Amino acid sequence: MMRRCLVALAALNFAVPALAATPGVDAPPLPQPPRAVVMPPLHEHTLPNGLTLVVAPRSTAPVVTLGVLVRAGPELDPPGRAGTAAMTAGLLSKGAKRGGRAVSATELARQAEALGTSLDAGSGWRSSTVAMTVTTPKLDAAAALLADVVRQPTLAAAELERARAQSLDGLRVTLGDPAQVSVLVARRQYWGDTAYGRLVAPATLKRLTRSDIAAFHAAWYRPERTVLVLAGDIDLARGRALAERLFGNWRVAGQVPVVPAAAKPEPLPEALLLIDMPGSGQSGVMVTAPFVETRSSERRIGQVASTVLGGGYSARLNQEVRIKRGLSYGAFSEVEVHPQAGMLHASTQTNHPTAVQVLDLLRGEIRRLADAPPPADELAARQATLVGSFARRLETTGGLASLVVAQLVAARPLDELARTVDEVMAVTPEQVQSFAKTHWKPDALRGVIAGDLKAAGDTLVPLNGSARRITIDALDLEQPTLAKPAK
Structure with a gap:
């Protein structure tokens, strides 16, 4: 064993000179002049139902990123129901009606994987999003999948319970982490009891019902508040055809809810x-x-x-x-x-x-x-x-x-x-x-x-x-x- 180690060390020592850089030959290249940062042209189009389309053409590779933005986030959570927007966005990829039948979270994941991608859904301030990136030949199928999960999510009660359990576990970890606790407390300290200062707590997560989620989706997931973003190997003409085919007949009954006035900080008295x-x-x-x-x-x-x-x-x-x-x-x-x-x-x-x-x-x-x-x-x-x-x-x-x-x-x-x-x-x-x-x-x-x-x-x-x-x-x-x- 010792002999094998010595042989290996000898071989390593012998190899080191061969790996050394040769001055003037293996030196790194000199810095080049700065290159211009070029933003591709952005095209906007509004459908008759109010949905906005934004196309960012980029033909360097046969790839397209599709994103649906709904202008609704935690700032619209109902009183005492913090976490509603995030839970609604999270459930988009956990079941939807497709072709007249309910498709489970597992099957949705398989359909996305068959397109070489995954469904990424989430929520942030003034936004709930779901997105995918696919090769150009898969674009139509991916867009159809996105349209179904945004327009017709099942918001299944069993998936809500699973997501609630995961969120409660995550919150328990957060409340044991001093760095995360300082973030939560600082937010409330700065914004006070406003929309930007309200925090998701274990009690609020336990309070959420499927009716809360369904009501939030019905109120805020509307074509007038939605933007379809297509970036990559696509032009405006194809983007318009896609948007009109998959979202053009989207109608939601009732008036658009009144958006609350944007909050200003209401700091706690203690600095x-x-x-x-x-x-x-x-x-x-x-x-x-x-x-x-x-x-x-x-x-x-x-x-x-x-x-x-x-x-x-x-x-x-x-x-x-x-x-x-x-x-x-x-x-x-x-x-x-x-x-x-x-x-x-x-x-x-x-x-x-x-x-x-x-x-x-x-x-x-x-x-x-x-x-x-x-x-x-x-x-x-x-x-x-x-x-x-x-x-x-x-x-x-x-x-x-x-x-x-x-x-x-x-x-x-x-x-x-x-x-x-x-x-x-x-x-x-x-x-x-x-x-x-x-x-x-x-x-x-x-x-x-x-x-x-x-x-x-x-x-x-x-x-x-x-x-x-x-x-x-x-x-x-x-x-x-x-x-x-x-x-």
Whole structure:
């Protein structure tokens, strides 16, 4: 055995010189000039029944991504029924009427697999979607499948129970994860008891009935609120023929429901919340700050500012928290944008005794962006991150379709996508500083620490009197104040 190992090591050592790079021969190629990012033309057409068709032709490969967007998401969940939109979207792929008969979830999956794909369904703010990507010869069959699951889902009671059990399991895991708990609590802390602040709790999941799901589908899944997106090897003429054949006769009785006014933040009075999770491995730390609404002229500047702050490994938050101090595996920021307001959130995980230090670092970096404009080279690197991400999404039909859907959900003009790169690159350091100074004032920042507060020790002493504590056992996601009523 030892002899075989020595022989193997000798062979390996002998092979190493042969693998070495030869200068001038095996050197990596020099960087090439930047290539233009080209957005394909986008064609819109509205059917007589109100359904919108968007076609994004791209003939580089015989592949098409089909997506159906229904403009309805969790913001339309009925009072006391948080999770209705998500459950409805999830059940679309779990059974539908096809050819006059009910088809089970298993059979739907087999039919999708026979087309070389799968059905992807989900729900987000102002959107419920179902999508597939197929080769061009399978396009008609895939579109017919999508039309049936959107228009005629069975919403079977047995599938609802299965989905409910899965969601409850997932929520139990979430409520045991300090990082996820900090996300949930920070959302309610910032948005309050509004549509964007209401949270799915075990009690609300248990309360959902098939009637709730069927009523949501009947009310909001209508042609007037639906967009069919086709991206890839298809032109407008074929897209129109497909849409008219499969969706043209779609009619829903009754008037379109009144859409509630878009919510504005109604923050909880406490700027800092501590969630005690005894025995948790680490602490989740999150800071939120205001962001602009979807139609704001500052939206692109804010996007760049957020990316400077926490949009990558070398961005400021990760530099300060992970690279310089080793306090976390990563710290990042993101934004979400809504019709009346938005939210920036910066988050990370760390050891319990360093949670307060990390909280101060997150808040400090947000504020530091307001103190001085970022250096030109730093800004250029972050702009390159945004442009590169945008360009990579354009490389696939699925990425192209997702960009179109996101633009539709934001109610922004589709032709704006073609200006994305120019708008990102036009942002100046001074605009970034001005944005941070205007929107990220110290008294607008809110923080959450979720973890084992006892393990944090004396590090929490400076927060005494300025933070509200809630034990995980007393946390109630349905209550406007997040805490169970006192008995």
